[in-house]
Amino acid sequence: xxxxxxxxxxxxxxxxxxxxxxxxxxxxxxxxxxxxxxxxxxxxxxxxxxxxxxxxxxxxxxxxxxxxxxxxxxxxxxxxxxxxxxxxxxxxxxxxxxxxxxxxxxxxxxx
Amino acid sequence: xxxxxxxxxxxxxxxxxxxxxxxxxxxxxxxxxxxxxxxxxxxxxxxxxxxxxxxxxxxxxxxxxxxxxxxxxxxxxxxxxxxxxxxxxxxxxxxxxxxxxxxxxxxxxxxxxx
Numbered sequence: 352x353x354x355x356x357x358x359x360x361x362x363x364x365x366x367x368x369x370x371x372x373x374x375x376x377x378x379x380x381x382x383x384x385x386x387x388x389x390x391x392x393x394x395x396x397x398x399x400x401x402x403x404x405x406x407x408x409x410x411x412x413x414x415x416x417x418x419x420x421x422x423x424x425x426x427x428x429x430x431x432x433x434x435x436x437x438x439x440x441x442x443x444x445x446x447x448x449x450x451x452x453x454x455x456x457x458x459x460x461x462x
Numbered sequence: 463x464x465x466x467x468x469x470x471x472x473x474x475x476x477x478x479x480x481x482x483x484x485x486x487x488x489x490x491x492x493x494x495x496x497x498x499x500x501x502x503x504x505x506x507x508x509x510x511x512x513x514x515x516x517x518x519x520x521x522x523x524x525x526x527x528x529x530x531x532x533x534x535x536x537x538x539x540x541x542x543x544x545x546x547x548x549x550x551x552x553x554x555x556x557x558x559x560x561x562x563x564x565x566x567x568x569x570x571x572x573x574x575x576x
Binding site for chain 1: 493495497502503504505506507510512517518520521553555564565566567569570
């Protein structure tokens, strides 16, 4: 069992739909990252959060530390949102800075 | 300013050869990370540097893999006696400092071992 799991693995939706991608982790963490990876490999960091909720434009990330669960939401989805979304957890040990990644959710938004 | 850059963008080599992959972090970033991403998988941690020293190399798969950052800026990931299973995208990221900072990723080097 992976320490960080995402669901769904693949998601196809119509333009304008509200999107939710889930991430569950089994270890204690100090922070959780949401990353976006477009075809060709470039990775962009979307959010880093350790509690509560963050919003940037149409993207919202939430985390529930007690339930070891985070969600990434996209409102009014657009074809340009099509990408792989990856969550990654950073451990709690001071000095342990490595990220443990989920396998990603491939999102396709159809016009 | 410039982001994280990696060279080469693509590398094709033969089994058994030696390869070097280079990462130029964002200027002033003290922490540098190497990850490996196999097809269809999420990235896996290899090693991270704080300054010149390797703070955590627990992700290096075996002693064929080695990384250096002699002046605390550019880093080189070295792979000896490459195997077909080493084929992957090798990603580099940097952050201002190690603790609690956003990591900025480079475009990756796609390594193919024939």
